Amino acid sequence: MADPVHLHGYRYSVYNRVARLALLLKKVEHQTIEVNPFAELSEAYLMLHPFGRVPVLTHGAFKLFETSAITRYVDRAFKGRALQPETAAALARMDQVIAAIDAYAYWPMVRQVASHAFFRPYFGEQSSREEVDAGLEASKTVLAFLDVVAGEGEVLTGRDITLADCHLAPMMDYFVRAEEGKAALSPHLALQRWWDRVSVLDILRVTDPFATQTASK
Known part of the structure; x- marks a missing residue:
């Protein structure tokens, strides 16, 4: 069974949407978890992102924040069309x-x-x-x-x-x-x-x- 993929983010965040686009283009099954960074954040979320921003990607036990890191990881970790040029x-x-x-x-x-x-x-x-x-x-x-x-x-x-x-x-x-x-x-x-x-x-x-x-x- 594949490790579950969760994207923690705010629906109106452009950076959350950036990560979602990469996941959809790679056809990665994932669950989205709504997190409002303008509200009081839980200690559990701050363990995922100590700076209290969005998005955060979890893939099994692996946790990652910063959108550019997330999208590059998605492209490298999952099969499907390449989202980075070859040259x-x-x-x-x-x-x-x-x-x-x-x-x-x-x-x-x-x-x-x-x-x-x-x-x-x-x-x-x-x-x-x-x-x-x-x-x-x-x-x-x-x-x-x-x-x-x-x-x-x-x-x-x-x-x-x-x-x-x-x-x-x-x-x-x-x-x-x-x-x-x-x-x-x-x-x-x-x-x-x-x-x-x-x-x-x-x-x-x-x-x-x-x-x-x-x-x-």
Whole structure:
């Protein structure tokens, strides 16, 4: 009997969704366990993640946190389609894209633009126009960089899905739910083509945390 796989995460977390995309692409049977990192966390969870964030993957007795480590482990540990390129150049580009997304895309695209132009208004919470504007300004450089990568053809092609696609797609999904984010993406033609291909994939639909709420409205 195979060791059970559990993903502990928050349904609205882009990083939880990144890990779920990798698991689904590898067709790994797993159970999701909801953990709200903004609530008081149990001692048991802090034993899994001493920094109190999400996600955490457990595979039998093996425990792992940090999303990039989780997705690389999933690709190496389970059979199925490879989610990392074979050539040194493409693999390096994938690693660079993931690092750049974490360093330069997550905060402005998700925590500023998406949070204040989509997420907070959706839940009736107070938002800040200044945060949206600051996020849009800060997003310009990373969108331009990702557009160059998408045009290069090594990764972010929207055809041969890699861990770079898994990492970017949840953040882009939130970003373009804001009209301002959608407008900011559109001039970047290669990146827009990538998103047009990726956004219709079934794995994006089944991991959409807002799908149930939208359907019930």
